[in-house]
Amino acid sequence: MSAQSRQVPPYMKIVNALSRDIEGGVLKVGDPVPPESALMGRFDVSRGTARRAIGVLREWGLIETTWGRGSRVIAVGRTDQATGDE
Template sequence: MRVLESLTADIKAGVLKPGERIPSESELCERHGVARETARRAVRVLRERGVIVTEWGRGSYVAEQQPKEAAPNE
């Protein structure tokens, strides 16, 4: 899913910093040429992974503390 990969790469590279608002679903749709459900799914996956937090009615933001990646043997 290119939206998920793009957001993940931007967060890891520091393009999107902790506490910074990520693009809205509408912006993600326009930027990546995808349906709204695709953008919504990418945001949901990142939220479930603890990479972003959502403040309902305000938007989604890069989490202040990023989850640790699982060790290779886990």
């Protein structure tokens, strides 16, 4: 397996960082999740990549997104049975 095929995709770097923040108590239930624009700057990614990461966290049941209000933490641990192999 080449080093390139073992690299973590950019969206998963965001997912991993935010899920660590949630599970570690940095982001608590009810706290807002950084907006896409902040994630774009922090991780130097496109809006689509930031949006994909938010979507994964939403699928895992960690956050919910409300149009016009952004995303917020709704759970500390994953509520799905997914493996994270997106």
